[in-house]
Amino acid sequence: MNTLIEHILDPEGGGGQRRVFPAGGVLFNAGDPADGLYYVKSGEVRIYKMDSQGREVEVVRLEPGDFFGDAVLFVHREFPAFAEAVQDSEVFFLEKGQLLRGLEEVPGLAHDFITLLARKCVTLNQRIEALGLQTVRQRLIQFLLTRCQGRGVCTVELDMKKAELARILGTISETLSRNLKQLQEEGMILVTGRSIRITDCSRLRNEQ
Amino acid sequence: MNTLIEHILDPEGGGGQRRVFPAGGVLFNAGDPADGLYYVKSGEVRIYKMDSQGREVEVVRLEPGDFFGDAVLFVHREFPAFAEAVQDSEVFFLEKGQLLRGLEEVPGLAHDFITLLARKCVTLNQRIEALGLQTVRQRLIQFLLTRCQGRGVCTVELDMKKAELARILGTISETLSRNLKQLQEEGMILVTGRSIRITDCSRLRNEQ
């Protein structure tokens, strides 16, 4: 991973370009030529598609340290999805030619790039399982547990609208609302605005 | 892709091992050490997981020309899923060390391996969309359309049980049955045993 990041951040040898987007800014639209890959230095970017009825469906959400476009680059001529900054974001763009050159010339870069793609494949596989097998409730619990590192009692502060969390979980705000209420009635959490107090971590964990 | 296949099939330089499995044979179980990748030369292999209730869930189905284990190799120590031959199958196994050596020494191999992983990422993404956004009906239609290359009228011969097709589509046989019946009543297909005559390709296509 390291070699690749060094490469893309290096304005001299690597050839990565720094680009800054305000919250809501569009990195690219579906159909734009896929001529390079992106690295998120800071901020947050979401990738989404439109279905036939024009509804947005979130594909993935990128945080600092994530790459995007890496796979598309080798398969399609055009981006198949939309990319939009959720927060003010600083990203680095590496043009395809520069990447290919780097893969041949920079020792270790190919290996790190392979590792990156491999991680992505594994993550995607996990996502498929989650969508196919888990309920909204389970996905919500999983989300909460990853933000409260194992401690028995802790508080998760949402730094987003609930509608946004819903989209991340692959559902809608109404359903999220009902699930949060349910968990609260069962005494596992306590919701106050955008802060969620986890009162029974182990019981949450028992549901996976 | 080519370099990699040549490499894995070459008993001398590449170091791939030929392995043959009868229908129903187990290539590996979840938890087995992920010490190499597989290439399917002939036959058919399915990869599946168990959920907490012991139900099997199919992750992917591999046909001749497909690789698997390639991504897991770089991420986990153990296979996270089960692999089982659906038909008599001939596969080639390339040990991790051999692969790493090849990636460094064989020109073009790294690039082909990257392309392989990239394709996989894109396919997985499409699968996520399909599972998240499409109904069983849509997935069935998509399956039918890919086997009838655009011609107005043609017949798709299923070379498997309907229950198996159901699993491929991420559903169960009852639901598949109902969907086939529905499409037939709407006059788009004609089902006779395991052969499905597509009578109105364009109308199918209109539903995506």
Place this chain on the structure above:
DNA sequence: CGGATTCCTTGACCTGAGTCAATAATGGGG
């Protein structure tokens, strides 16, 4: 402060799809 806008919750309702259970159809062996 008070209106307006955005965000969140709730209820009523509907639909897709899974489960269970009961047949029907099919297809090999003996």
Place this chain on the structure above:
DNA sequence: CCCCATTATTGACTCAGGTCAAGGAATCCG
């Protein structure tokens, strides 16, 4: 050719979760 096992269909039921619509709650701002 018939019997049994596998495979396929059908019906009745249940449930998660989405849609629509109506209120609350919170927040922003002149």
